Amino acid sequence: MTERHLTQDKLEIISNKVVGDRFYRLTVRSHSWAKTARPGQFAHIRVGTGLEPLLRRPISIHGLDDRDAVAFLYQAKGAGTAALAAMRAGEAVDAIGPAGNGFTVDARYKRTILVGGGIGVAPLMFLAQAYRAKGTAVTVLLGARSKDCLTCLADFKSLGCQVTVTTDDGSEGHRGYVTDILEQQISAGPGPVAVFACGPTVMMRRAATIAALYDVHCEVSLEERMACGIGACLGCAVMTTAGYRRVCADGPVFSAEEVVWIG
Amino acid sequence: MTERHLTQDKLEIISNKVVGDRFYRLTVRSHSWAKTARPGQFAHIRVGTGLEPLLRRPISIHGLDDRDAVAFLYQAKGAGTAALAAMRAGEAVDAIGPAGNGFTVDARYKRTILVGGGIGVAPLMFLAQAYRAKGTAVTVLLGARSKDCLTCLADFKSLGCQVTVTTDDGSEGHRGYVTDILEQQISAGPGPVAVFACGPTVMMRRAATIAALYDVHCEVSLEERMACGIGACLGCAVMTTAGYRRVCADGPVFSAEEVVWIG
Amino acid sequence: MNLDTDIAGIKLKNPVIMASGTFGLDYARLTDPARLGAVIPKSVTFEARSGNPAPRVWETTAGMLNSIGLENRGVTYFVEEELPLWLSLGATVIASIAGETIEEFVRVAEVLSEVEGISGLEINVSCPNVDRGGIQFGCRPRLAADVTTAVKNIANKPVIVKLTPNVTSVTEVAKAVEAAGADAVSLINTVLGLAIDIAAEKPALGRVVGGLSGPAIKPIALRLVYEAAGAVDIPVIGLGGITTSSDAIEFMLAGAAAIQIGTATFVEPKTGEKVVAGIDAYLREHNYDNVTQLIGKARL
Amino acid sequence: MNLDTDIAGIKLKNPVIMASGTFGLDYARLTDPARLGAVIPKSVTFEARSGNPAPRVWETTAGMLNSIGLENRGVTYFVEEELPLWLSLGATVIASIAGETIEEFVRVAEVLSEVEGISGLEINVSCPNVDRGGIQFGCRPRLAADVTTAVKNIANKPVIVKLTPNVTSVTEVAKAVEAAGADAVSLINTVLGLAIDIAAEKPALGRVVGGLSGPAIKPIALRLVYEAAGAVDIPVIGLGGITTSSDAIEFMLAGAAAIQIGTATFVEPKTGEKVVAGIDAYLREHNYDNVTQLIGKARL
Numbered sequence A, B: 001m002t003e004r005h006l007t008q009d010k011l012e013i014i015s016n017k018v019v020g021d022r023f024y025r026l027t028v029r030s031h032s033w034a035k036t037a038r039p040g041q042f043a044h045i046r047v048g049t050g051l052e053p054l055l056r057r058p059i060s061i062h063g064l065d066d067r068d069a070v071a072f073l074y075q076a077k078g079a080g081t082a083a084l085a086a087m088r089a090g091e092a093v094d095a096i097g098p099a100g101n102g103f104t105v106d107a108r109y110k111r112t113i114l115v116g117g118g119i120g121v122a123p124l125m126f127l128a129q130a131y132r133a134k135g136t137a138v139t140v141l142l143g144a145r146s147k148d149c150l151t152c153l154a155d156f157k158s159l160g161c162q163v164t165v166t167t168d169d170g171s172e173g174h175r176g177y178v179t180d181i182l183e184q185q186i187s188a189g190p191g192p193v194a195v196f197a198c199g200p201t202v203m204m205r206r207a208a209t210i211a212a213l214y215d216v217h218c219e220v221s222l223e224e225r226m227a228c229g230i231g232a233c234l235g236c237a238v239m240t241t242a243g244y245r246r247v248c249a250d251g252p253v254f255s256a257e258e259v260v261w262i263g
Numbered sequence C, D: 001m002n003l004d005t006d007i008a009g010i011k012l013k014n015p016v017i018m019a020s021g022t023f024g025l026d027y028a029r030l031t032d033p034a035r036l037g038a039v040i041p042k043s044v045t046f047e048a049r050s051g052n053p054a055p056r057v058w059e060t061t062a063g064m065l066n067s068i069g070l071e072n073r074g075v076t077y078f079v080e081e082e083l084p085l086w087l088s089l090g091a092t093v094i095a096s097i098a099g100e101t102i103e104e105f106v107r108v109a110e111v112l113s114e115v116e117g118i119s120g121l122e123i124n125v126s127c128p129n130v131d132r133g134g135i136q137f138g139c140r141p142r143l144a145a146d147v148t149t150a151v152k153n154i155a156n157k158p159v160i161v162k163l164t165p166n167v168t169s170v171t172e173v174a175k176a177v178e179a180a181g182a183d184a185v186s187l188i189n190t191v192l193g194l195a196i197d198i199a200a201e202k203p204a205l206g207r208v209v210g211g212l213s214g215p216a217i218k219p220i221a222l223r224l225v226y227e228a229a230g231a232v233d234i235p236v237i238g239l240g241g242i243t244t245s246s247d248a249i250e251f252m253l254a255g256a257a258a259i260q261i262g263t264a265t266f267v268e269p270k271t272g273e274k275v276v277a278g279i280d281a282y283l284r285e286h287n288y289d290n291v292t293q294l295i296g297k298a299r300l
């Protein structure tokens, strides 16, 4: 038990809207979450009230809209996120959190590079907010299938981030993988620089390799299936250099060097 | 396979409203159901779209509002009926039916006495409509916990039925059991008279005994837990003088003499 | 898309079979049996059986309990009255046999062997809802093998043995019936279960214990199908909780050569047809030529 | 209302126990362990164990599969680091023991017997997620009895034996461990299951097979509790899919002297406290004096 603040709350929904192809942005009112949440942490959310779907769903904190409003960005994938998408303003979301450890936010870094793939962009906005608040330069490299979440682009830009988009098919921004331009970005300015990645495993692994090559600090936010979301069940274990560790309680953010990449 | 008309339809909801203490009245638009349904038949309704609750729910046809509108009266008891109560006008109810055999509607009877207990009143309205359409005198004896469904009273009266209410606690109408006044009603007018009962088992059994005493035709609508609702699973069997019979396909209406009362 | 399925010589137009006890003639009013791989009518015994006291069904979370007790009108009625109707509807029929003794299984098989139009026999040694026979045969590898041998000796059609999940080792039973000559196995029959009617503070079912079916048991069924498919060389037919084509495909990936649908029909009468369509769509989307390519693909 | 519960000398303030492997110290931030009957921390082995590869959990319809593989830091860590924290939170602690050999069970029991503050021992002869030990002991009446005897010989506290549902006859195993000296039995551990990740066309769990828990298995658990309670004279602790106080009461009506809650805590961390409150309300409403009056009331 760390000294983290973690509670179970009914968070009142301010809004819950489509912001892209099956992407939703949910905002809830909670002064205490807004005050205690750190970038990279997540909420473990009860979707629906019945026994099917049964388990809670982990959703990263996307950012703070203001000191009372916490935002989430999620993609409607299956029954659980569909149930969440059906919720309306005024209703309350049953959430446990802020859960997990969060990214390092350290003013020592002159520049940060945020690498996001698909819905992996979700926690990076909050991280960008935190670094921009410290005056750190933030470069965002977004990989997307096509135009997953255009509102995110505008949000990053209005924070003063430099944003580069890549798509697999070239339908938007550069054609190719988001990691293709990471090397160039690392060497494009002064240090110390840190890389933060969230997205598909192959993307994070590639980012980790490049960061290691340049001896740059790199953190990745891992995903694993969860049951408790709070460290009790050992269901979300991932292999690290220190043995199995829990994504929900020891992560979701891990130093890239710690991760034993599988597959 | 009898020559009954039975289909699976998405019935558009016209309205779905509270009409008493946890009583709801649902009306749906369906010309074909309105045309083919007979009093005593039911709809086997899918409640919700997920796998929990799993099984369909049998709900009697309460009556016809007009040649396109079929009404149901139901009590919110558990998860299934609660899910039904949450449905709104414009949505569609997935229903199988009209299912079951239905009450005898025979102009030969000069008078009919309808005995309803609690939500057992539901199918009796449709039966009253049918007998009143033939000009037959209809007496309705309603037993209720207290004021379960006051709108039903008005509806029966506007059909020209004579209505007597009894409540266990005397809070409305006579105090006592609805069957207390059945004897008196049977002998109160000319014959042939027929008794139709739907409600708690003890009530139907008592009605059957009294009818037998006066040698009067009596039909009861039985309830049993159902799975298929269509005669396939043999799950809703009740013991009769002819062995086990299926409430969903051989009933729900049985001649009172056939029933082997248990418990 | 090629959905042709061959289970030990039983030719099916697709791998979707309606499970015994759950698909009656009445459903022909709501769905077309001719579009399905096969239909297995309710298990028949030699004489008529009247079944268990009410309540016989009880809903549970994402499942249901039943204790029908093999109510049926006997094999003669089946052959004379029910079978012709199924055939006239264009259904491929596999007949399910139940009995209290090995002799009864044999006598039923004898009658059914003389009849035209039955494509195969499924022997139900796994019904949990009767006092004698049923699950008792299915729980003991030796007894299950004896029933199989006896039926195989007389039957002139492929014989599928339907296995119970209520055993410590399904592979032992599967191997025993394979060695005894079974042409295929199907699994699972229902999982023994019980519910309490809290309002009455009594067991919910008239016969106390019943069989659990429906989505709740799917992971149990998949495990047993995976194990059985690894233990025997004869085809395995998988069932238990299948409600969608994804479910059906998962069973095939786990090793099933065909699948059966039971409880889901009660929820949605057209489940069988929908599963056929869904498998077809999946095969196209993933560039398969043939449904048999799915069989066992997820096995390690 | 009197909720006092006594399981073979283990005194509990109410019959609601948090099941092993599902209730960690972290939950103390969201619910008060002191309000519960007892807490059973995750099973401990003698040495630390690192557990199974990912994915270890997978959601199923109204249930979940897990294959944690008894990951734990060993009995010394438990005694020195974890137990004191539970005790400081005011929890009544029953320790769960696992092992690959009878000797390992005994060595863990030995260590735990020397410690203050442990109210009882639960021996987990039913974990399906390890290659050696676990379910193998639980499936064979003889082996289960041997483990029980060995632990009883050394233990200075009441011993509960946790049974597996994955057997043909739970009554045989229950009777065997009773004869071997078990002070109580608890059941059920998880039901063996498997899921296929259709997107990958592979088994969903890293270790292929896992244990099914949650509401889906409740009818199976109730059946086994009902049977076990009829077979032995020692107290039976019931679990499997309990999410509400009604569920808990149904297990008690079926014969359980106390109940455990596992998976439901993941869904709603306060489930334990809510079930305690719900039982209390039920007893008042139905004019009981004492929670023990529920035990076995629905048995025929």
Ligand SMILES: Cc1cc2nc3c(=O)[nH]c(=O)nc-3n(C[C@H](O)[C@H](O)[C@H](O)COP(=O)(O)OP(=O)(O)OC[C@H]3O[C@@H](n4cnc5c(N)ncnc54)[C@H](O)[C@@H]3O)c2cc1C
Residues within 6 Å of the ligand: A042, A053, A055, A056, A057, A058, A059, A060, A061, A073, A074, A075, A076, A077, A078, A079, A080, A081, A082, A119, A122, A123, A222, A223, A224, A225, A226, A247, A252, D058, D059
């Ligand atoms: C720490 C963490 C943070 C996350 N943050 C976000 C976010 O901000 N926005 C977002 O859209 N998604 C996020 N995800 C992924 C999200 O949790 C899943 O997409 C979601 O649970 C899918 O649920 P479903 O019912 O819609 O899909 P289904 O596929 O029907 O889910 C079935 C089961 O699988 C689990 N599951 C499915 N996909 C994943 C996945 N990728 N990771 C973990 N479990 C999964 C579900 O939780 C559920 O138990 C995060 C995951 C983790 C672990």
Ligand SMILES: Cc1cc2nc3c(=O)[nH]c(=O)nc-3n(C[C@H](O)[C@H](O)[C@H](O)COP(=O)(O)OP(=O)(O)OC[C@H]3O[C@@H](n4cnc5c(N)ncnc54)[C@H](O)[C@@H]3O)c2cc1C
Residues within 6 Å of the ligand: B042, B053, B055, B056, B057, B058, B059, B060, B061, B073, B074, B075, B076, B077, B078, B079, B080, B081, B082, B119, B122, B123, B222, B223, B224, B225, B226, B247, B252, C058, C059
């Ligand atoms: C032929 C027939 C006609 C009916 N007509 C009406 C009607 O017009 N209006 C009305 O309000 N109710 C009617 N009922 C009862 C109605 O079906 C149940 O109240 C309803 O199914 C309860 O579902 P639930 O999910 O709300 O309750 P739950 O108690 O949560 O249901 C759990 C399970 O029990 C079954 N069940 C519960 N109570 C009954 C019951 N009394 N009879 C049969 N199954 C039950 C449900 O179908 C379900 O499978 C009728 C029942 C039958 C058999």
Ligand SMILES: Cc1cc2nc3c(=O)[nH]c(=O)nc-3n(C[C@H](O)[C@H](O)[C@H](O)COP(=O)(O)O)c2cc1C
Residues within 6 Å of the ligand: B227, B233, B235, C019, C020, C021, C022, C042, C043, C066, C068, C070, C096, C124, C127, C162, C188, C189, C190, C212, C213, C214, C215, C217, C239, C240, C241, C242, C260, C261, C262, C263, C264
């Ligand atoms: C109401 C009911 C009746 C059943 N009757 C039979 C039967 O007569 N013979 C048989 O072999 N299986 C019978 N079964 C078992 C099913 O065929 C099937 O094995 C089981 O329900 C699991 O599949 P499901 O989850 O798809 O329903 C019956 C099942 C139900 C629910």
Ligand SMILES: Cc1cc2nc3c(=O)[nH]c(=O)nc-3n(C[C@H](O)[C@H](O)[C@H](O)COP(=O)(O)O)c2cc1C
Residues within 6 Å of the ligand: A227, A233, A235, D019, D020, D021, D022, D042, D043, D066, D068, D070, D096, D124, D127, D162, D188, D189, D190, D212, D213, D214, D215, D217, D239, D240, D241, D242, D260, D261, D262, D263, D264
């Ligand atoms: C994630 C998880 C881990 C478990 N670990 C253990 C364990 O270490 N020891 C044990 O005896 N049972 C363990 N179990 C089994 C539970 O204690 C319980 O027997 C089972 O989950 C059924 O109860 P439920 O349906 O309430 O969860 C575990 C269950 C789950 C879901």
Ligand code: FES
Residues within 6 Å of the ligand: A225, A226, A227, A228, A229, A230, A231, A232, A233, A234, A235, A236, A237, A246, A247, A248, A249
């Ligand atoms: S989800 Fe339970 S420990 Fe992480």
Ligand code: FES
Residues within 6 Å of the ligand: B225, B226, B227, B228, B229, B230, B231, B232, B233, B234, B235, B236, B237, B246, B247, B248, B249
């Ligand atoms: S509910 Fe299936 S036969 Fe009546």
